[in-house]
Amino acid sequence: MTHRAPAPADVAAAPGHWRPRYHITGVRNWINDPNGPIHLDGRYHLFFQANPHAPAWGPPHWGHVSSPDLVHWTRHRTALAPENGRPDADGCWSGCLRIIDGRPVIYYTGVVGEDDDRVESVCRARGSADLLTWEKDPAGPLLPGPPTELGSGFHRDPFLWQDGSRWQLLLGSGTTAGERHGQVLRYESPDGSQWRYRGVFFAAPRRIDGLDLGELWECPQLVASGSSTALVVSCQVPDAPRPLMHAVGFVGSIVDGRFQGAPAGLLDHGDVFYAPALTTDAAGRTLLWGWAQEVVPPSTQATMGHVGALTVPRRLTVGDGRLEQEPVPELAALRLAPVGAADAPVEPALELAGAPVDDGWTVTDDVARLRIRAADSGGSLVVEVADPVGGERAFTLRRAAGNQVRVFVDGSLVEVFSDGAALTTRTYWARPRVRVSAPRRSDLRVWQLDGAVVR
Numbered sequence: 522m523t524h525r526a527p528a529p530a531d532v533a534a535a536p537g538h539w540r541p542r543y544h545i546t547g548v549r550n551w552i553n554d555p556n557g558p559i560h561l562d563g564r565y566h567l568f569f570q571a572n573p574h575a576p577a578w579g580p581p582h583w584g585h586v587s588s589p590d591l592v593h594w595t596r597h598r599t600a601l602a603p604e605n606g607r608p609d610a611d612g613c614w615s616g617c618l619r620i621i622d623g624r625p626v627i628y629y630t631g632v633v634g635e636d637d638d639r640v641e642s643v644c645r646a647r648g649s650a651d652l653l654t655w656e657k658d659p660a661g662p663l664l665p666g667p668p669t670e671l672g673s674g675f676h677r678d679p680f681l682w683q684d685g686s687r688w689q690l691l692l693g694s695g696t697t698a699g700e701r702h703g704q705v706l707r708y709e710s711p712d713g714s715q716w717r718y719r720g721v722f723f724a725a726p727r728r729i730d731g732l733d734l735g736e737l738w739e740c741p742q743l744v745a746s747g748s749s750t751a752l753v754v755s756c757q758v759p760d761a762p763r764p765l766m767h768a769v770g771f772v773g774s775i776v777d778g779r780f781q782g783a784p785a786g787l788l789d790h791g792d793v794f795y796a797p798a799l800t801t802d803a804a805g806r807t808l809l810w811g812w813a814q815e816v817v818p819p820s821t822q823a824t825m826g827h828v829g830a831l832t833v834p835r836r837l838t839v840g841d842g843r844l845e846q847e848p849v850p851e852l853a854a855l856r857l858a859p860v861g862a863a864d865a866p867v868e869p870a871l872e873l874a875g876a877p878v879d880d881g882w883t884v885t886d887d888v889a890r891l892r893i894r895a896a897d898s899g900g901s902l903v904v905e906v907a908d909p910v911g912g913e914r915a916f917t918l919r920r921a922a923g924n925q926v927r928v929f930v931d932g933s934l935v936e937v938f939s940d941g942a943a944l945t946t947r948t949y950w951a952r953p954r955v956r957v958s959a960p961r962r963s964d965l966r967v968w969q970l971d972g973a974v975v976r
């Protein structure tokens with residue numbers, strides 16, 4: 522037997538078993554926000570911010586995957602890439618996809634320049650019927666930058682909806698005077714081409730009831746449900762350390778072109794979820810994907826083959842001033858073999874389901890550990906993570922005692938669902954295999970999930 526000392530590069534490289542398999546990641550390197558989800562001609566299409574060239578945020582491209590069933594995904598060629606000399610020379614930032622006069626159209630944020638000199642315009646690309654080929658508008662940006670009266674350069678992430686015979690377009694922005702806070706701007710158009718600024722659609726102070734809403738809102742998303750309307754924004758403090766802050770929902774209604782609503786809380790109770798994108802599918806369900814960030818130091822990130830992932834598709838429901846989420850039922854098709862207590866350690870591509878009690882459930886490789894347990898006589902669920910990379914963190918979800926909890930583990934990515942609440946975090950395993958244990962095993966079912974569904 523020969524022993525070969527690993528080359529220094531091997532020693533430093535982040536382990537491949539951190540990469541999620543049944544979640545969407547990039548082919549390699551970096552991804553962030555989900556963009557432009559749409560259910561068209563029987564397929565779900567999902568785009569995302571990608572830097573194919575480095576394991577760090579960089580001039581964003583639009584990556585593209587599609588699926589017939591929300592489980593099996595096919596990768597497609599890059600939909601949009603930054604181009605020198607164009608209004609997206611430094612990035613094709615987030616936006617949405619709509620069908621306008623029968624043609625697919627991407628509205629996205631074109632970016633030129635950096636920091637205080639950055640110009641954020643609204644750009645457009647028209648697509649082929651199969652959404653695989655995109656042609657940018659030769660006429661340049663639809664909206665070259667923020668309205669002059671705004672005083673803020675933040676003018677990003679177009680979200681459109683049709684309101685009778687007119688199109689409405691929302692953009693994320695923020696104020697610059699006094700205590701800064703987020704705001705959403707509205708534009709209106711008869712045809713999707715000629716836009717008129719119609720003012721601030723919604724704004725809220727920096728903090729409401731202890732909830733920090735940041736200085737800038739990104740990726741506004743709107744969904745109508747019965748008589749209520751929900752507005753989701755991603756709250757940020759520019760230049761704050763990553764992970765970025767959180768996504769917040771408001772529930773209310775639109776009155777005279779402005780949204781009026783009250784906070785409906787965080788969309789996710791973990792530490793890595795951001796920039797969710799929403800769509801309504803042919804069955805009328807509101808689906809949502811978020812960006813799952815990483816909790817690694819930059820030196821570790823620089824060695825990773827894949828950085829960032831999209832969450833599983835979640836169904837969002839709006840009711841009674843609340844936003845609820847659950848994993849789509851289609852995900853049951855990921856289940857392969859059940860995993861028993863006496864089984865050998867398995868790859869971290871797992872689903873756990875049941876009603877945890879005080880001792881809870883533990884997933885561990887003997888170095889890193891994820892624990893899910895009930896507390897407060899079952900009235901809350903505590904999720905504890907301890908690993909050498911992300912450190913020790915604990916999160917709490919309120920719940921009704923005895924209700925079912927579902928946990929998805931996929932490489933380092935962890936998603937927990939309980940009573941309509943969601944929690945996304947990371948556990949950076951030290952070893953490629955983990956063991957699941959629960960003192961009261963009858964409360965827990967475990968499945969190995971299919972890690973070969975994104976091709």
Ligand code: FRU
Pocket residue numbers: 553554570581614615616630677678739740755795796
């Ligand atoms: C949110 C965000 C968006 C922007 C994109 C750039 O994470 O900052 O506002 O369009 O990422 O990648």
